[in-house]
Amino acid sequence: MSLPPITLTTDFGTRDSYVAQMKGVILGIAPDAIIVDVTHDVPQGDVRQASWIVEQIADTFPAKSIHVIVIDPGVGSERRLVALEAKGQRFLVPDNGCLSEIVRHSRPERVTWLNRERFWRKPTSATFHGRDILAPTAAHWHRGCSSVEFGPEIGPGTLVLLPECEAKRDDRGWNGEVVAVDHFGNLITNLRSSALEDQGLEDCVVTIGTNEVLGIDRCYADRPEGSLVALFGSSGRLELAVRNGSAAALLDAGIGANVLVDLPESGEGHDSRDSGEAE
């Protein structure tokens, strides 16, 4: 029976051989490893996008999967590489905030600074630690090494975190923003479904720019083709979507766009729109 897989998330693209070089190194040490590509199209150096992606995959992979994230604009500088466990998963990453969501919403354990060179590929390139440090470490971890062998344990509190980016509650409802735009042009926000449980989803009013949607639906097919729909997507976050179309294109909106949710019990709408239409 196979061991839990190793996943790779990078900003390397797929035109070059960088991803394959990492896989070659892993398979040289752990020939049976199952390696899963998460994506290699994270925008260059975009640690924030990586943090959303990692949060999404942590819930879907088997326990003890090893997730290697190489969004590493500081490669070769003093930034640390670390191993840690959280949510039952294992992570190998540059300590640059790419695990911000994971670290904020769970209790990271056994955080280790990867400074034991005997686990590294030799010679060790100063520009490709993904291949020369993270890949061989992932393979050794996969094969049964304990992460305490990789280097000294460090306090979870010392991990680099990006500034918090959560929707805020005010007296009228929720004030959030678009944090990701997916392949379909769905606008994914920082408002989680858990925040809105039992709050009359049919009567919410969701506002983005000058557009309003009455009610949070269950799925795209609840609305006619081409019209805007608000729903909780597969990651449990509020999304704005267009059935068989692109909300990003329809609204000309992207990351950072403000999204307001007026709750039915809140009486008045947000200042930014005509309160008379709020319900």
Place this chain on the structure above:
Amino acid sequence: MSLPPITLTTDFGTRDSYVAQMKGVILGIAPDAIIVDVTHDVPQGDVRQASWIVEQIADTFPAKSIHVIVIDPGVGSERRLVALEAKGQRFLVPDNGCLSEIVRHSRPERVTWLNRERFWRKPTSATFHGRDILAPTAAHWHRGCSSVEFGPEIGPGTLVLLPECEAKRDDRGWNGEVVAVDHFGNLITNLRSSALEDQGLEDCVVTIGTNEVLGIDRCYADRPEGSLVALFGSSGRLELAVRNGSAAALLDAGIGANVLVDLPESGEGHDSRDSGEAE
């Protein structure tokens, strides 16, 4: 020895983590499964393109491979998800016509409606049945579950089919159209080589728009660089190609373009061109 692989065909693109989420779910249930990406770049919601792709791969995979297709514009609506066997392969798909070619040219067996929730991931998202229903079902099927466990058997005659799209024979030859354009700009038609066997391929005249090609060649290298060639491609369909170039770009043609084949014995050309040049 490994079991037959699970393949994935989607319109998810490769920027997001959706494909990886499906793989994580599969590997959580079937840790040894070999998973093969067919493509994730089917145009959004393009069930017709999916049907051509699935037909091509069915012939090349080992018996009992499980093909999961997630081109699912109706996710969350009343459209059914089904399991079926055909051509010695297993399929898990939304019942929206994405298996039209397979179903028309073979005898589907054990068609099952996937309505047994105990095989589903919980909670089950209304917008990502690929991850929450098809992926776990594929994993259970891979591990040895019988498809009769997944839900009630339904009649193959009730499956949704796209309108037929085959080249038509007339008294002068064949009247077809471009049904796909590949990465190289090859124009792939709905005229199968089996229709033209023993019919003097060297003397056929293939017409697309105002362009004519005399003779159906064996391979690209039979013509000089940059010139148009007609041949039966690797899928057994008539293709128009340009050696080391793009027929789509050269002819400014795409899906839906009419393609006529005048057979040598047919005497007169098609009306759409100067009959004097037909042979």
Place this chain on the structure above:
Amino acid sequence: MSLPPITLTTDFGTRDSYVAQMKGVILGIAPDAIIVDVTHDVPQGDVRQASWIVEQIADTFPAKSIHVIVIDPGVGSERRLVALEAKGQRFLVPDNGCLSEIVRHSRPERVTWLNRERFWRKPTSATFHGRDILAPTAAHWHRGCSSVEFGPEIGPGTLVLLPECEAKRDDRGWNGEVVAVDHFGNLITNLRSSALEDQGLEDCVVTIGTNEVLGIDRCYADRPEGSLVALFGSSGRLELAVRNGSAAALLDAGIGANVLVDLPESGEGHDSRDSGEAE
């Protein structure tokens, strides 16, 4: 324990099912094979780019890995398909120069012309030898067939080679050129680090177009964001890069651009620039 992997390098793109068809054929013969995608985005027919890519991966994969390269503009013509071993790796390729770097810098062994049809898929398409000849041959080789079974041995000296493309030493330093541009816009040259060992890297002057860089750094982070840096990249070649940016965009430079390196002991600069600024 798994056998060494099979890797695939093609110009097929990832929109069509061509890559998956090859995998299906491999898994039908070698169900346990681990298959790694190197890239499918080699520019169409670009044998030179393939030769750089193959050189990079040969050093990172486990011994006896099988690398299948399908950059094959001459498919169906008289060009040969060959198997060979070099650098401890195994290769299956069209004999068109795609192994030029490997063949020039190592001693190819057991070069075999693949002409034994019993290893081929039937019927054998004239346009897709990757699927019908290389894929099944890779699978049989993986399972333990000896390459002498695939066809007659041929002399390594008969292999097709691209014209040499190495940086040249002159009395002032090195005269090279950009041979590849990666996803990040890094400009990768044909000047290898081995050529510059012990030659005062801090005092070298690297010139591309009208731009000069003083000193060869260790990593991107040695320079401020947005400024040009010269370094030896992960493949051991001199690269011009911009930290968290694109050197290709900044310099509007690409493949073929001239790159000069003046060595500190060389006294005078290259003619192409003001010699007074050389040191």
